[in-house]
Structure formats: structure tokens, C-alpha cells
Amino acid sequence: MTQPASSETTFEVLDFADLEGWAQDDHAAALTTFRNTCMDRREPDWTSLCAVAENIENPRAFFELFFRPVLIRDGKDALFTGYFEPELDGALRPDARYRYPVYATPPEARGGSFVSRREIEEGGVLRGRGLEIAWVDDPVELFFLQIQGSGRIRLPDGRMIRVGYGGKNGHEYRSVGQEMVRRGIYQTHQVSAQVIKNWVRRNPAQGQELLWHNPSFVFFREVSEVPADRGPLGAMNRSITTMRSVAVDPAFVPLGAPVWVEKEGQNPIRRLMIAQDTGSAIKGAQRADIFFGTGDQAGRAAGRLRDPGRMLVLLPIQRAYALLSEGGE
Template identity: 60%
Template sequence: MGKLIGLALAGLIGLASPASAALDEAEITLLSFEDLEGWQDDDHAAAFDTFLHTCELLNDPQWDPVCAIGFDFTGTPRSFFELFFRPVLIEDGQDGLFTAYYEPEINGSERRTSRYDVPVYRRPDTPVSYTRKQIEQDGVLEGRGLEIAWVEDPVELQFLQIQGSGRIILPDGSSIRLGFGGSNGHRYSSLGDELVRRGIYTIHQVSASVIKNWVRRNPVAGRELLNHNRSYVFFTELEHLPPASGPVGAMSRTISAGRTLAVDPAYTPLGAPVWLEKAGAEPFSRLMVAQDTGSRIKGAQRADIFWGTGDDAGREAGRIKDPGRMVVLLPIQRAYALVPED
């Protein structure tokens, strides 16, 4: 998941606070920009615009001057990063792993109909610990006015919940934008891992489309599989979000396809530029910005790439599970402060 399930407040605290206990145990190496593979070939302007989109939220004495300069900077975007930042490689002993996430679009209605009869709930005012089965099958939340909309497919809804945000496409072509609104407190369990555990598929066969098709072909066993993930995500309606913008990430700002990373803020401060060198079938090197978090994104060299909106983005995102390296760009003073003294 990565996905968009992150809290803005936690992100901002993680950004402004001193070095975390995780950083105290990490191996930290200062690099030069010449050490970044493909640095000179990237579209630094796209990364610069993405960085400035959340820069004003970096309420920290080591970031404030850099952001102030950025808003008035008249040089090239590449020179901005080279003048005011230092690349920092942060490692925790685990190999790099980079996946991707997206903003789903699913069909639905503002009213319950014979076709659209699966509710999409906002979070109740009082905490709940009901399981997915109790909410979706036993109807424990019915009649409380919590429905934002109705959709037709519980498996599509669960994948929307895994991503943490999405769009419900209404019959007239308009849409409802959804953001993460909380959860029932139960731990997430992977549907794909469960199918592998049962011997139905191998780890290399499992994908989002394979899971969805299996659930639809096996309605009884499929319903039971969906209930295996006891975690349930509630949503909030994002009423004033422009249709062309991305979803809202952990910094309470919209995020950018191909330029936003979800990271572990214990190692990478939210709002920081991050140089990503992704290997695998379709390798690329790109300057991105840490603007999101995810409950399964843990580690210094672990990140989730926001790939975009809709089915095509979802198919592409589902294929990405690659090794590589990420290097955080930090203000020069902060970068040197992380290096242990001899």
C-alpha cells in the first residue's frame, strides 16, 4: 500500500523533528552530484515545481532559507539543487525495493440501486473496531448516514481502500474524489499472499487483475477471501479538488504522477527531494519529492512511486517491484549534521 494512508500531522512532525532513532542506527554517506547516475539528463524543472508545491510546509530553520530562495530563484532548476543541497545516501542494511501506486477509478452512484449496492463509508464519529465482514456483510454501520456513495463491486472497493484514495465515476460522468479518512484499526492482510499460502497461485502469478478475476469467478470463496483482510478503510470526500489534479498525500497537498514518492519518514523527511535510481525491466533515474507515506513503506531504501490515475496507471503500477537506490537531497547544513564526527 502503499499507498496514500498517511497522516499530514505525523508527516510534518517527522519533517521538523531532530534526527530519529532510526537515523542514529543507519549508515549515512555524503555523495556528490557526479555520483548520481543520469543526474544531468533529468527534467529538473518538473522536480523543481513539485518540490515548491509543498516547500512552504517545511517549517524548519534548516529548510526555511532554501524554500525562500526557491520561490524567487532565477537560475536553472538544476543549479538550484546543486547550489543548496547535498546528496545523502541513507542505508539500513536492507536492499532497495521500489514499487508503485495509483489513484483508482471505479463506477458508482450517490444513491443505492440494484446495481450499486456496496456502501462507501465515511468514518463514524466514535472509534470502531468492527471487522470487514461485520461492516460489509453484517451491516453494522447501516442506517447511520455514513454512506458517501455506493459502488457495484466489493473487490474494486477493497483495492481502492488499499490505495487509500480514488475517484468514484458517477453515471453522468462526474466524479467524487475520495481521500483517506481513517481505518477500523485491524492490521492489513494481503489477498495475494493468502492466495499463495493456499496454493492457488505462485508468488510470480499474483497480480491485482488475477486477484480480482479469481474473486469474481468464485463468488463464495471470493467473499471469504475479501474478509480475510479484516482491515477496513474509511474515506472522506474531497469536494474542492480540481479534476485534473492528483490525489492528496500525507502533506495535505495534491501529489504528482511520476514525481511523488511515498517514503518512510523515519529515514526520509517529507518534502525532501529524492534522487531515485530504479533498476528492473524498465529502469530510470529521476529526481522526485517525498510527499507521501504508506503503512507498508518501511526502511531507508524503500519507496512507492505515485504512477497516476485510472486503470492504465494501475496496470503499470502493478508491474513495478524493482531494486535500485534512492539518495535524499538535504540542505547542506543538515546533510553535514548527519555525518558522525571522527
């Protein structure tokens, strides 16, 4: 965990009895997800815990015995959103239907500094350079594929290719949903991914300009070696798990750590998840993006999520208490 330089950041070590719904969760499912990435932590305390996790008989006791829940605050309100793995229709060759390219990272963008989304799409600076992984039939779905960072493309013969995050152009992400609110098109509570998609399709010219408001552009790489029955690759280059993996800000939450989620709202969630992913819009100690799975149904559920709550990071005991000397309560 890279410690943020902020006087507002505080740490509070809690007891497991303070976690609402802790006893009712499926700790075995969380442990299985934890095992997927625990071997990638190289620090001695994490390495030891990973070895223990391979032969544990009581998953709940494992977490309670070796971890402590830490509430990290940075002065910002907690916010939970959702993300998913989209499925798009595409082809390996362009035609009248499949006209919108999914690009691999150009060499000159690998340093994280490149032209804007508008210049790429309107100016065609990548056209004809052999960087196309595939072509898809819907530019709006392609935009949201970039927001999600990974997805599957269904080819005409029924085969699937999977793409994952390959890099970006170095421009700061700007929310088109917030821009719609600023322009007075919708109010904050009305905006969702589906609402944005529908509006852009009803207003093609204005919609294109709206999408160009976000200058950030994501490039991809093919990751079809990941079996179709497993989740897409997260930031740790391991498959993530539906409703057990969460994207976090690694400046506050170490990747691979268990996190206890208490999401409020219409459908409350009380669940132990694992921090296995990141996102350009996921910034802050209490900011998290829950992975909802693959396909349209997962997308609709993820798109509706925008709720308050709180998130606690489960850290190895000595590591948890060491934080108290760095500004905790």
C-alpha cells in the same frame, strides 16, 4: 524525520556525480513538484530553501547547491512499487447495481481502534448510520480503492466526486498477494493487483475470504474541491504529481524532501521525485511507492511494478552532514 531506533540504520552522504542519470533528468519538473509542498516545512533551513525555490533560474543548480544526496540503509532490501488513483463507477443513492458503500470515518474509530474488515462488511455494523459517501458497483475495486487510499467516483450523470483518506480501523495491513503465495495459489513473481482482482472474481466465495484476510479497513472523506486536472491529495494534504511524487516511510524520509530514485527492473527509472505521501505498506528506509496517475492505464502500470534499486534523500547540506554523527559512514 523521526529517527528510528535501530543499530542497523546507516547514513552515507554521496556526491551528485554518484547519481546515475542525474544530469539527464528534468530538474525543472521536479522543482515544480517540490514547490507544491515546500511551504509546509516549518524548520528554518527548509523555509529558507522554499523561498529561494520560488525565484530560481537554474533548477539543477538549485538542488546541487543547497542539498546533498544521502543514502539511508536499514538492513532491508530496496523495493519500489507503484500506486495510482482509481476511478470507480458509483452513485449517491444505492440501487440494484450500486450496492457497496464507501464509508466516512465513524466517530468511535477516530482513535484508530475499531472492528475488523470482516465485521464491517459481513456484520454491517456501519449500515444505516448515514456514513455512506457514495455506493459503487464493484466490491473488488472498492477493496483496491482502500489499498490506494484515494480515488474518483464517476456518477451516472458523468459528474465526478473525489474521495481521499479519512482514517482507518486500526488493524494491521496484511497483504492478500502474500497470502495467495502462502496458500500456493500463485508464486511471488505472478502476483499483481490485476491477477488478484481476476482470481477473486472467478472465485467469489474464496475471494471474499481472501479479502477478509486483510483486517485493515480505510475510511474516506470527500475532497471534490481538488480540481479534476490536478492529482489527488497526498499525506501533506496537497495534490501529488504523476511520476514525480512518491510515498515513503516518514520515519526515515522527511515528507516534502526530494528523493533520487534509481529503480531497476524491466523499465528502469532514474528520476528526481518528491516525498509527498505515505502508505500503510510503505515501511523502511529503502521502501517507496511511485505515483503513476489516474485511471485504468495508470493502474495497470502501477500494478506491474515491484523492482529493486536504491533511493537517496536530498537533504539540506547541514542536515545531511549532521546525520553522519548519528551512525553514518
